[in-house]
């Protein structure tokens with residue numbers, strides 16, 4: 001059973017059509033201080049004021065300038081005339097029977113006034129809560145088993161839109177520090193959202209600068225303060241950016257491997273034709289910061305009759321020899337029109353046993369939120385369905 005919590009109808013949209021005011025979300029501290037020049041803050045005060053505003057935005061999670069009570073009313077008014085805080089709007093919020101939540105978000109209008117949508121998923125587990133966020137609208141790559149890959153329309157998300165996803169999730173979970181403090185039974189550790197994975201729509205390494213800026217903000221100790229060890233960037237294998245990602249972004253790394261020979265992987269992840277398995281694994285061996293304490297996750301989607309034999313399993317462990325690795329076996333999540341099927345459960349268990357025997361803890365990722373199409377690789381279809389529903393509701 002699923003519950004639809006919200007629709008745009010009863011949620012006040014945050015964007016006014018043709019609003020020229022830029023958002024403050026996604027700016028670095030230095031950029032924020034510079035922005036304050038526009039509202040007449042004298043140079044000597046800018047750093048201090050930027051620090052205060054940063055605290056309100058990212059530590060307290062306020063959505064209105066009027067809530068920034070240690071800032072003079074006059075300055076708050078000028079801020080409000082000149083900027084918006086600017087999270088994505090929530091179109092729908094669904095809760096699966098297993099507690100997984102999925103939001104369909106509508107982004108601020110782009111230069112042409114178009115409003116793109118992305119989906120975001122929160123997966124609660126006993127000892128953690130993981131938020132899966134997107135880095136692009138659609139994806140320019142065309143992995144044959146991935147629903148997002150069939151979606152043509154692409155633009156990079158801005159840094160503010162990437163951070164904005166985390167902020168909308170914190171709003172929805174009511175876990176800003178002052179909300180947690182007011183709770184009778186607060187979550188241990190003071191937060192529900194303990195981990196972030198860049199595993200929604202898009203290839204994060206094709207939106208490097210914005211992903212980097214956003215992760216800097218999300219991990220900033222005076223704000224959302226999520227450790228980079230609890231953030232995982234998943235890539236389909238953009239080899240030339242991997243070392244840089246380790247040096248400059250510094251999060252945990254996940255690689256969408258899915259095949260153990262170039263022939264199979266070329267079919268599943270066409271980017272493999274450009275950066276074959278060997279080059280990809282060399283980049284992993286050299287990933288700055290990889291160690292036994294900070295292993296690289298290898299994602300492997302189980303596709304019936306394609307990549308799921310015991311030979312595949314043995315080749316997989318051989319390929320990963322010498323890399324501090326974790327293996328994540330993902331049952332394929334089907335979507336309408338796909339040519340693939342998920343491997344049988346026995347086959348997955350046999351595969352997992354071989355991988356385990358080679359010394360890898362290889363949890364099979366239990367599909368979560370399938371009833372709301374929130375599982376890996378299913379993102380996209382719901383937004384189209386919702387659009388269709390909205391069109392119907394609007395009489396066309």
Ligand code: SAH
Pocket residue numbers: 145146147198199200201202203204234235236255256299301330331332333334335376377378
């Ligand atoms: N573009 C990045 C991150 C987004 S995809 C990447 O490819 O790594 C996140 C993960 O979901 C990837 O491992 C991807 O291979 C996997 N995935 C995509 N479609 C899937 C499907 N239908 N079933 C299961 N996993 C899927």
Ligand code: SF4
Pocket residue numbers: 139140141142143146147148149150200201202203236256
């Ligand atoms: Fe893009 Fe990742 Fe999907 Fe491939 S698996 S099409 S890289 S989102």
